[in-house]
Amino acid sequence: MKVELEVETKKELLQGNEAVVRAAINSGCNFFAGYPITPSSEIAHGMAELLPKYDGIFVQMEDELASISAAIGAALAGARAMTATSGPGFSLMQESIGYAAITETPVVIFDVMRAGPSTGIPTAPSQGDVLQAKHGSHGDYPIVVLAPATVRDSYHLTEEAFKVAEEYHVPVIVLSDEIIGHMRESVELPKLKARDEIKFGGIKRLGIGLRKHITGLVYDETGMPTTEPEKYEKLLKRLFSKIEDEKLMKYKMEETEDAEILFVTYGSTYRSAKTAVKILRSKSIRAGLFKIETLNPMPERALKKASENASRIIVPEMNMGQIVKEVKAILCDRDVIGISSFAELTTPETLVRAVEA
Amino acid sequence: MKNVYTDLLRTEYLPHVWCAGCGNGIVLGVFAKAFGYTGINRDSTVIVSGIGCSGRITQYLNFDTVHTTHGRALAFATGIKLANPELNVVVFMGDGDAAAIGGNHLIHAARRNIDLTAIIINNSLYGMTGGQVAPTTPEGKVTKTTPFGNPEHPFDISKLVAAAGATYVARFTSYHIKWLEKAIAEAMLHKGFSVVEVIIGCPTHWRIKPPELMKIQKEKYRRRNYSSIHEIKPWDIGVFVREIKPEFTERIRGIINP
CATH class of the missing domain: 3.40.50.920 (Rossmann fold)
Structure with missing residues (x-):
């Protein structure tokens, strides 16, 4: 007689980067553009495997400049979009992160920090990108930066990142590091949902007849470019006031x-x-x-x-x-x-x- | 003045920022006309541009318009098209925008054969920043950053994108507006990566009167038949490539259910 020994456990051994992938899919992320870089590549691997099965798009771009730009473009077209990278790639993304901030585009950027500057120690952890995450693009701009400390946090703060990005119309950066990204922890997390349990996609600004101009130039209330200092001040103050919210902190x-x-x-x-x-x-x-x-x-x-x-x-x-x-x-x-x-x-x-x- | 295409423009923002006699304005008008011929739904069309003189074109087009960062227009457009393949995406770039800072995205968009229409407005220098040398500036030419003549060999943008895999490639000048109009309409209707290179010159930085510029375009540029892209010379205009190959958006969407 066959004896079946069933051990009831909801716990599983999961890597931080794997938890991010699951959280992203469960959050309805349906677009990922990225470029390979240690120690973030597992996020791309997971998204490449899962997104096509959920009718989403995974695309490996030619560099990080393209990855962030494609993610922002996708977000404007209504996708719930993200990219993942590490220090050197994160530096390359900075200009377009500023573009996402001024155009109020919800996009999630995952930075699995490694030792820098420059190529640094690609396989070693670091928290060296904190100031870059907060102030890395030129000019004044609002941005939300989240920092997970565990595999569990990697899941929940990724979820939070997608929520915050769309609620506040801001780019959100999640700063993980090589330890959290690669470490396996025994965790109890929500399972990967089925396709019909998830609401994919975000806010559409293109293709719905708005006929609006979206620009990285300073713009006025109509969305058209302006060089007037008063309108510039008004724009910046409005953008910053959005994230002055205790709920976010x-x-x-x-x-x-x-x-x-x-x-x-x-x-x-x-x-x-x-x-x-x-x-x-x-x-x-x-x-x-x-x-x-x-x-x-x-x-x-x-x-x-x-x-x-x-x-x-x-x-x-x-x-x-x-x-x-x-x-x-x-x-x-x-x-x-x-x-x-x-x-x-x-x-x-x-x-x-x-x-x- | 009201004609068939002014409805496609944000006329309240005219006059435009370009210098008198600049070809960017001609391209804007030709594009609006060409768009009218295609019968494509305007509200499922997105116009993307980069940075520079050409980048300002989106501001005057009454569509969904996205004025992006320098060099990245094609990367933004790739995201837009992949996220919503129903959209007809047109990308305006300058020569510095497309072939220097955005050169990588240009060849990769061509390699992927993604269904975007790139209109590259080539004035053979950086106009907005004051007339510096570009990767399209002829050898020997004096610019602000090549005061002793350009020591570099230029790109032929049409040949570059053809070699990289673009499936529709045409080049005309801002003098040949009827041909240009047809090429832009064809490019928009083409499935795959289509490129229309428009030679416009720059009266301001070339220090040349616009009618003289037109005269050069009229007399020097010639349309003829080509059997291979290798035959294309800098003064050649025409439709150089027109072929059908699998398109990226369709292929990527078919990964799981081919």
Whole structure:
């Protein structure tokens, strides 16, 4: 007699990049344009495999300049569009990201960060693209930047990215890194939905008889180009005011109520800080952490509140210190220090030592 | 003045930005006329442009218009067409736009044979920025950035796109407007990547009077029959390539259910 042993488990071992693909499809993404680059390529592989089965379009373009441009074009034509890349490709995309911002085109750009500058260490993690994500294109423009710290976050923040992009008519950047992208975690996530369970596509601006002009030139209320300073100011202020919305600013607080030591983290360094808090708490040191999920716009008010009782604020980053400067600006009268690590995570022990020093 | 095609223009934004005697205005008028002949639905047509003098053409066309970034017009258009194959997508570019900064997208759009119509307005220099050398500037020509004469060999855009796989390629000048009109209409009706190169010159930066420019176009450019793209010389005009090959949008959509 055949004995069937059924183990009921909803958990699965999933890579961050794989979680992104599933979240994108489940979110109704039906257009992906990309160019191969380590460590983001698995996202392209997954989209190439799945999109045709969901009547979507996957296209490998000739470079990243073309990839972002095609994604924006597709979004204007009504697709829910994304691209994925890493540092060097992300740099190439910057000009058109500014175009998406001024034309208010919803598009999702996934940057799996690797060590830079230039070719850097293609297989090593980094958080070196934070300032580029926030300010990489020329001129002033609004943009939303999300930072997942886990495979689970990769799924949920990708979902969030598509939602935010269309709700606020903005390009959204998701900043992952080589650790989160490639690491496999045991997670319980929504399954890949069937085709008829998903509403594919986004907002159509072309082909519906609007006869409107879409331009990267500064434009007035009619959408036509203008060089008048007052109209330029009005446009910029309107674009920026769209994202001045507390609802957008996502964060998590862990053990912050009584925290004397506060770690302010984002992305994969959150993981080291989380363990450091545990170790410190076991030593009766009141440590807590503030995890930033929206790097732009920054959840300033929440950060101020979470750090009220802290005597020391520590910002660990896998770079020379990019967010720490902004944290210092927000918490100007406080003791804020940055801890840098390079091409690898700061260990919890390093963070503990920084507190005990 | 009201005629058959002014309805296709955003006349409230005229006069246009171009210099007196500039061929861009001629191309705008010819395009509007040609569009009328095709019978294509205007509201399922998207006009895309890049940056430069030619890039401003979208502003005057009363269609869905997308004025993109420098060099990327074809990449944006590729996304538009793939996302909605029902759309008829026309892309206006200048020679610097199409063959220098956007040269990669040009050859790849041709290689894919994606159903876009590219109208490349060739004035053989960068006009908007003050008359610098372009990849189409003849050897020896003096421009703002080649004060001792251009030391480089130019591209022949029509030959380039033909070699890269474009399935409709034509070249005319802003003097030969009847032929140009027909070529633009044919290109729009052609399934596959179609390119119409329009030689316009630049009265401002060439320091030449528009009638003299017209005279050069009339006397120097010749239409004849060609058996191969290798025979095409810089002064040749005509329809160089007209062939049917599998089109990219259809192929990519047929990946799963061929």
